[in-house]
Amino acid sequence: MSKRFPMPMPFGWFCISYSDELAAGAVRNVRYFERDMVLFRTASGKPALTGPVCPHLGAHLGHGGTVQGESIRCPFHHWQFDRDGIITDIPYAQRIPPKVDGKPCLKTYPVCEKNGVIWAWYHPEELPPDFEVLELAEFSDPDWSERDRYEWRFGSCPQEIAENGVDVAHFKYIHQMDAVPLGETTYEGHIRRSRVRGPRTVVNEAGEPEVIEYGIDVVQNGAGQKWTRFSGLVDYLLQVLVTPVDAETVDVRFVYTHPRYPEGSFRHRAVRDGIANTNGQRGLEGDIPIWHNKFHLREPLLCDGDGPIMRFRRYFAQFYVGGPYGDERSIPSDLEVASN
Numbered sequence: 241m242s243k244r245f246p247m248p249m250p251f252g253w254f255c256i257s258y259s260d261e262l263a264a265g266a267v268r269n270v271r272y273f274e275r276d277m278v279l280f281r282t283a284s285g286k287p288a289l290t291g292p293v294c295p296h297l298g299a300h301l302g303h304g305g306t307v308q309g310e311s312i313r314c315p316f317h318h319w320q321f322d323r324d325g326i327i328t329d330i331p332y333a334q335r336i337p338p339k340v341d342g343k344p345c346l347k348t349y350p351v352c353e354k355n356g357v358i359w360a361w362y363h364p365e366e367l368p369p370d371f372e373v374l375e376l377a378e379f380s381d382p383d384w385s386e387r388d389r390y391e392w393r394f395g396s397c398p399q400e401i402a403e404n405g406v407d408v409a410h411f412k413y414i415h416q417m418d419a420v421p422l423g424e425t426t427y428e429g430h431i432r433r434s435r436v437r438g439p440r441t442v443v444n445e446a447g448e449p450e451v452i453e454y455g456i457d458v459v460q461n462g463a464g465q466k467w468t469r470f471s472g473l474v475d476y477l478l479q480v481l482v483t484p485v486d487a488e489t490v491d492v493r494f495v496y497t498h499p500r501y502p503e504g505s506f507r508h509r510a511v512r513d514g515i516a517n518t519n520g521q522r523g524l525e526g527d528i529p530i531w532h533n534k535f536h537l538r539e540p541l542l543c544d545g546d547g548p549i550m551r552f553r554r555y556f557a558q559f560y561v562g563g564p565y566g567d568e569r570s571i572p573s574d575l576e577v578a579s580n
Contacts, residue, residue: 244488245397245536246564249273250556251363253373254464255481255493258389259356262287267312269302273362274486277349278302282310287358288323291347295340321346355379355479356387356495359464364561371430374461378477378497388496390519396490396531398463398482399556404527405434405458405466406547425548427555432460442473445506463559470518474511475499478518494519538564 256270257279267280269292276292278301292300294314304315311320311328320329325346327336335341350361354373361369378384406425423436440454455471466480476498483491496515501508517523542549557563 244395244534245400246538247397247399247536248560248562249362249364249484249487250398250463250559251361251367251561252462252464252559253352253359253361253369254483255357255491256289256351256360256483257287257358258493259353259358262358265307267302267305267307272360272483272485272491274484276302277360278305278312279358280305280307280312282307282323284310286310286323287351287353288312289349289351289360290321290325293347294319294321295345324348357479357481371462373465374459376467376477376479379479383500384477384497385500386497388515390494392492392524392528393485393489394492394528394532395488397488397536398484398490399553400531400534400536401480401482401490401492401527402460402463402466402556403549403552405432405436405460405468406549406552423547425552427551430462430558432458432552432555434458434460440472442510444473463556470514472514474501474507474514476511476514492524494524536564 254272256272256277257268262268262279262281264281264283264285267278270277270279270289278290278292279287280290281287290301290312292302294301294316296314296317296319299314299316301312301314306313306315308320308329311322313320318329318331319327322328325344325348326342327340327345330336350369352359352373354375356379359373379387406423423434425432425434427433434457436456436458438454439451441449441451444450452472455469457469457471458466460466464482466482468478468480470476470478476496479493479495481491481493481495483493485491496518498511498515501511519525540549
């Protein structure tokens with residue numbers, strides 16, 4: 241926990257790399273969840289994530305470790321470990337020590353690969369995953385564009401960024417919508433769905449200003465997977481990947497795709513402008529200075545025009561072990577907060 245954020249690090253599936261950043265046989269050091277880890281891809285193409293310390297004599301597997309088939313080999317004495325942390329070879333030994341023979345002895349983390357992303361499951365008590373990463377059909381649809389990616393690192397935490405989606409009032413004042421949009425949010429277990437609709441003035445194909453109905457549809461699958469579908473003048477999909485580096489720092493990755501509008505056409509230019517706006521002052525970069533400096537208030541002073549912020553917090557509290565509110569059922573409703 242930090243001074244600005246009273247919550248611990250949430251558990252869930254989080255992006256630790258793009259798939260194309262890790263070739264077969266590659267070994268990389270990564271640091272997320274306040275932990276040093278080693279990411280590698282086996283010869284057959286499977287990703288794996290382990291702790292950095294070889295359990296033999298403590299060598300760092302990410303500094304000189306190499307992939308041998310389906311295992312990573314320690315640079316010190318060439319012990320090898322598979323994706324489950326089980327010793328597969330000790331080149332100078334006649335037998336593997338009986339107490340670890342066939343048993344994991346190197347720390348490993350659950351990983352999966354979907355939507356062009358390598359995901360790691362983090363849980364502070366080492367509990368196994370209790371839900372899955374969801375696949376997005378657009379990222380494998382040949383009628384949709386190649387991925388367009390952007391990255392930022394700044395001071396915040398996953399809950400603050402996710403809460404942005406239900407804070408409908410800020411869409412006018414930060415993102416320059418013509419009015420506070422209408423929004424609705426539904427919850428089903430670990431999945432949250434939000435819809436925002438509102439007017440926005442755009443320049444149409446004739447070069448004239450036009451007010452259109454603008455839509456933002458958000459789905460959150462746990463603490464670390466979220467995507468947004470934008471509709472209006474053009475359509476595009478944004479995969480939002482927020483990964484905690486430590487208690488007060490996050491990596492935010494935006495991955496876009498859109499229908500293959502003809503190059504140079506009005507709609508192609510419009511979708512490129514839409515992406516620039518989503519990244520820029522009318523989008524994420526308008527939010528970053530707020531997130532980077534704000535404090536999380538357990539008992540915010542809300543009004544009846546705010547979105548369902550407290551209901552969202554009850555939803556997100558399920559991803560904490562020992563969260564900031566105690567029993568999530570004790571979090572007051574938005575109506576209770578606004579009426580006080």
